[in-house]
Amino acid sequence: MTSPSISSSASSSTSTPYAPAVRESCFRRAVLSPWRGFVLTLIAAVNIGLCVTLTNAIGFLLLGAGVVLLPAGMAVTRALANQSRRLARDWSGVEIPEPYRPRPRFQPGLMGLVERCRWILTDPASWRDLLWTLLDPAIGGALAMIALTLPFYGIYGIVITSLWLTLTHAGFNDWYMFVHVHAGNEPMRWVPAALGAALIPVSAWASPALIRVHARWTRVLLAPTRRAELSRRIEHLTETRADAVDTQAAELRRIERDLHDGAQARLVAMGMNLSAAEALLDEHPEAARTLLAEAREASVKALTELRGLVRGIHPPVLADRGLGDAVRAIALDSPLTTQVSVELPGRLEPAVESAAYFAVCELLANAAKHAHAQRFWADIRHQDGLLRITCTDDGVGGADMERGTGLRGIERRIGTFDGVMALTSPHGGPTAVTLEIPCALSSPKTSTS
Known part of the structure; x- marks a missing residue:
């Protein structure tokens, strides 16, 4: 295994464990931007179907069909939304936390489906997901489509220049930017090639920029609201403070147990040995000397255990x-x-x-x-x-x-x-x-x- 390179010098890495897109080279971002635009365009296309599905599911709730359709449609929507969050993080370094409430336990059968629908409809994040499925095809899809097509549009300008005569003789009649490509307009033949050649390096900057804009747009729609953030913050603080109290109580019980079973027992035994040695000192000095040696060993062991206990609480170093x-x-x-x-x-x-x-x-x-x-x-x-x-x-x-x-x-x-x-x-x-x-x-x- 290749060992990781760890230097003692100051690091220039980001302060979060994510944002890998920041470490990508400009060339890699430019090359991958059309593919990323294609993936985001597919997501926008899927969102059209999901928006229709969720809207119909909510409308058919009273008829019963929506009770089955809504949980399934929302499960797919949340999975796609989470995938979009991951892509925004991996491709653009934009972190989008998940705003969903913890999933409770549901009853089996029909009542479980009803409870699941109630949980979905009372979670504000579900309505934000529905808004995302409605708006992403229009705005996010447009950004992704431009990022996808911009480099190829530059190549297209060079191609139609190269094939100008063949295309126009076959009846081709179209515009490339402000140039009308048709028979009889040969003086403008090389303008599309020049425009396309200029567009290709521009797209190398513009397409990655559009992907980053798409990530920020996704964050606007899918990030938790301020109220949701505060609510999650309160829940997190409540949970961590409870954990801190439980951990402290467990630590106190451990210290008490170690003192009772270790150092305290040795100190009691040492006191008994000293009392016995005091009684035997005049008549049986050898036995008293043996007890004193045992007491000294017990004191050394008790001191060692106390030092270990102190290091376990807060090491002196x-x-x-x-x-x-x-x-x-x-x-x-x-x-x-x-x-x-x-x-x-x-x-x-x-x-x-x-x-x-x-x-x-x-x-x-x-x-x-x-x-x-x-x-x-x-x-x-x-x-x-x-x-x-x-x-x-x-x-x-x-x-x-x-x-x-x-x-x-x-x-x-x-x-x-x-x-x-x-x-x-x-x-x-x-x-x-x-x-x-x-x-x-x-x-x-x-x-x-």
């Missing part, structure tokens, strides 16, 4: 040296060959540092335990108000958010700070996890020791 050095420290203890790259000109908030540190710890442990990796790369940097952490391993891949409680835990942990996680893990590897947490940097904290 994290508090003293910051996230970068803390990650380097765990990398030294890892059985994997680990490369850590850090670009943090300041210190993060302690809570953010702690969440990021334990997230990297979990990812490193997963790479060694579950992915059977040999190498691990961690790239940590702060850019545009975001802490961005990218962890990659050369393991077997196949990591799944739905089956991994550890990955879900990481997502919940950083979700408390409005962070997001992106996972790419095809079977056979490699696995790449990107974490992004909105935060600010303070001045670097130096240790006083």
Whole structure:
């Protein structure tokens, strides 16, 4: 496997895990724009049928047929809308969040169809999708059609010039821009070729620009409204705060259990040994000496357990040296060959540092335990108000958010700070996890020791 190139210098990449179109060359965008215009034109054509289908389904609800037709038509519409969102992201770097409400559980049979229709009709995103199917063929379809035909129209000008005599003798009578192509207009024969040759480089800029305009137009229609964004924001904050409370409670229970079963038990045993040694000191000094040695060993083990417990709560190196050095420290203890790259000109908030540190710890442990990796790369940097952490391993891949409680835990942990996680893990590897947490940097904290 080719290892990813990770540099410690400042990165010029975007601050989101998406926007791949930004990394495309101008030549690639120009070449692919006609094909992309063709795909978007097909979507606009399909939207015409979907608009008719959904309108009829809503009209036939009272007759019963719409109860079956509406869920099916809306399922296709949402799938096509999500595909359009992905194309806008991949081709133009325009991110369009999905505005749909979570799908509830429905009863089986006819009542389930009625509940599904009620859920669809009460979701504002459904009506925005219907508006998209109505307007996209007219506006989006026109933009896509121009992006598709513009380069070929330039080629067409050169072709009709080359075949002028053949075409006009066969009765061809048409216009190319302002030039009338017909028999008897031979003095204007080379003008279409000149216009077409000039149009081809213009189309190399105009067609990609039209694709970007189409993506922004799609965002206007399919992005969540301000009210929907606020509603989703409230739901997200409620969920993440509840997760934070549950996580904190679980952490307190773990600390209590570790103290009770570990250090506390050893301290109790050490106290009993000291009491017994005190009673035997005069008459049986050898036995007392043995008990004192056991007490000393118990104190060492208790101190070791307490130090381990403290490191599990908040490692001293994290508090003293910051996230970068803390990650380097765990990398030294890892059985994997680990490369850590850090670009943090300041210190993060302690809570953010702690969440990021334990997230990297979990990812490193997963790479060694579950992915059977040999190498691990961690790239940590702060850019545009975001802490961005990218962890990659050369393991077997196949990591799944739905089956991994550890990955879900990481997502919940950083979700408390409005962070997001992106996972790419095809079977056979490699696995790449990107974490992004909105935060600010303070001045670097130096240790006083």
